[in-house]
Amino acid sequence: MRLSKQNLRLQPDLTWRRLFGGIDHEGQALTLQVRRMIVRAVETGVLGAHARLPSSRQLAADLGIGRNTVTAAYQQLIYEGVLVSRERSGIFAAASADRLAPAPAASAESAPDWSSRFAMQPSRLPQICKPRDWRAHPYPFLFGQYDPGLFPTNDWREAVRATSSVQEIQVWASDMIDDDDPDLSEQLRLQVLPRRGIIAAPGEIIVTIGSQQALSMLVQLLVGRDTPVGLEDPGYPDLRNMVQLATRKPVFLASDHQGVLPDERFARSRVAFLTAGHQCPTTTVMPLERRQALLEAAMLHDVLIVEDDYDADLSIEADSAIASLKSLDSASRVIYVGSFSKVLAPGLRIGYVVAPKPVIDELRVLRRLMLRHPPTNNQRTLATFIALGHHRQHLARAGKAMLERAQLIERLLPVAMPSCRFSRGAGSTSLWIEGPPELDSRLLVEMARAQGILIEAGDIFFSNPAMGRRFFRLGFSSIATHRIEPGLLLLGAVVEDCCRRGRVFRPLAEPAESPPPSGA
The missing domain is CATH 3.90.1150.10 (Aspartate Aminotransferase, domain 1)
Known part of the structure; x- marks a missing residue:
């Protein structure tokens, strides 16, 4: 088949510099960036079938990167069938029947009135x-x-490599249904929770996608339309929004310089959400006497407490650690929420809940209905990271x-x-x-x-x-x-x-x- 000149070149208004204008010299490996951009251009039809690509020397010069980088990207894409090499002719986009078709234009007249269909509108909060x-x-x-500058890159890479063997992949690649990685649960019990004075039995921990999901599930589980819910004020805005979407009876708790007061507002709450470690946002650390007073009031007035201990592991002053509410709880009234977002990386999205087994059992079913379980490869990598001593x-x-x-x-x-x-x-x-x-x-x-x-x-x-x-x-x-x-x-x-x-x-x-x- 003889190709026309039109098939051998890009559209006249498209230049290689424009196509690769998103190259980030401080970001992902340059080879990967070049490959991603070429694949996108091919899949979306920007690079038509049989379109000729510039030589590796020319593209490297245009982009200000090394020729070896472009050559490596071309070779990998040829191996994957995205590009083809023709002797003495050059590199071309491969013909494919799988290219994305342009989306049909939406008709404004036939579009539904979405605002009238929403059962709620969180965007208004x-x-x-x-x-x-x-x-x-x-x-x-x-x-x-x-x-x-503080992320332990080499240590994290070691944990990723250790969990990327064939044997390890066979463990975490399967569907856990509503379970968690047993190694992470064990490391939480042995190394993480004891730092906060918490001894958890098997079956009393569930892993979540950050503390945000943990709080969301607990609101769904514990809060009905007429449930009085105690909230700190000022407090965490996302939690306030979650609660106000769930109940008509938020109770804004009174506080002083030591934190939430065990007064009548607290007493009339069915469940209270507290940040005793570092109050959000004032950073107040609730003293031991106030924590004990709140626990006594909770037992007297039948109040459940959700303790959001979002950054407790990172106690930057040696003498700053105070026993968590959960560790002082002798009546099983405190549900503990923890997270690795503040102490390691927010993008990791791993948190956890520690609670009596009946609570965890219900949360497992609720989580399965939402997303089954958090990614197990991330769980296993974090477990290995902790087990090797890197977390400490x-x-x-x-x-x-x-x-x-x-x-x-x-x-x-x-x-x-x-x-x-x-x-x-x-x-x-x-x-x-x-x-x-x-x-x-x-x-x-x-x-x-x-x-x-x-x-x-x-x-x-x-x-x-x-x-x-x-x-x-x-x-x-x-x-x-x-x-x-x-x-x-x-x-x-x-x-x-x-x-x-x-x-x-x-x-x-x-x-x-x-x-x-x-x-x-």
């Missing part, structure tokens, strides 16, 4: 908003994000780095932001900052972002956003230590500028006063 491109900002003072070593290294950052920030803040008050519970990786009355943290977030600084406005954490207008959270798990000082000094100048604007452009009507929110 206040949402946590963190920039997707936060790594591109020089001063990301965000809480709970992954720090590439990582906690020590990361804790040392976090403590260095915390001490630096606490030394700089009084100079950088003299008009603000700040607090940090021992062991926390964020600070809760209260600005002067004229500070609008939403405006501050926008002004700071324009300077390359990322912080979190405080109003999202309050049931009444007006009460959080002058608060913001400053995290330091995702910012390199050498960027902290210039970032804080710049942020301090932005805070003062924002306050000046607030004094000049005061709103016509101040928000109506309401009782001080618990935890504020």
Whole structure:
């Protein structure tokens, strides 16, 4: 068959530089990026059948990468049948009957009115908003994000290699139905939970896709339309949204400087969600006496407690660890939620619930109805990572780095932001900052972002956003230590500028006063 010139070249308006414009020299291996882009171009028809590709030398020069990189990508794609090589002619896109057909244009007239079909609309609830491109900002003072400089890459690779043998794959590749990887459950029982003083029996642990799924399942299991549910205020916004979608009776608990009070609000709750380790977002560490008082009140008034211990493993001060509520519970009233997101990487998406066996049995069935079980390969890799001692070593290294950052920030803040008050519970990786009355943290977030600084406005954490207008959270798990000082000094100048604007452009009507929110 003789090919026409049209079949041997790309469309006139398409250049190779445009096709490969997404090359990221700091990202995934360049060979993989080139292969992915060629496969996508072939599958979507951008590279038509028999279209000729440039020589490896030409493409390497166009993209500013090594010729060997392009050659390796071409050879692998030829082996896979995506490309074909013709002697003395070059490299061409292979003919295929499996190319994606263009999607038919949707008719606006025939489309359903989706808003009328929704049983609920979660998008209307206040949402946590963190920039997707936060790594591109020089001063990301965000809480709970992954720090590439602290991730134990080599140790994690060893665990991945160890769980990638044929024998290991045969173990984790099967359908576990509603079960978990037994190795991970064992490592949680032997190495992770004892750090929090928790002794769990077999059958009292279930693995989840992060603490978020754990909380969601517990809300589904324990909360009905008329269930009074105790919530911290300020507190975790996503949990507040989950509860408000489930019940008409949220109870915003009263707090003082030690955390939630065991008062009548707590007593009338059927279930209460607490962050005793580091209160979200104030970082308050609940003292032992208050924990014991809450447990006594829970037993007296028949209240169940869900303890969200989201970052407890990373106790960056040696003397900061306080026994978890679960470890003090002698009446089986505390359900414990833990996660590896804050101490290892949020993208790992592995959390867990520790509870009496009847609770775990119901959660297993509920989880199976939702997604069967979390990916078992990730579970097995994490179990191996812990068993080899890498998790314990990582906690020590990361804790040392976090403590260095915390001490630096606490030394700089009084100079950088003299008009603000700040607090940090021992062991926390964020600070809760209260600005002067004229500070609008939403405006501050926008002004700071324009300077390359990322912080979190405080109003999202309050049931009444007006009460959080002058608060913001400053995290330091995702910012390199050498960027902290210039970032804080710049942020301090932005805070003062924002306050000046607030004094000049005061709103016509101040928000109506309401009782001080618990935890504020």
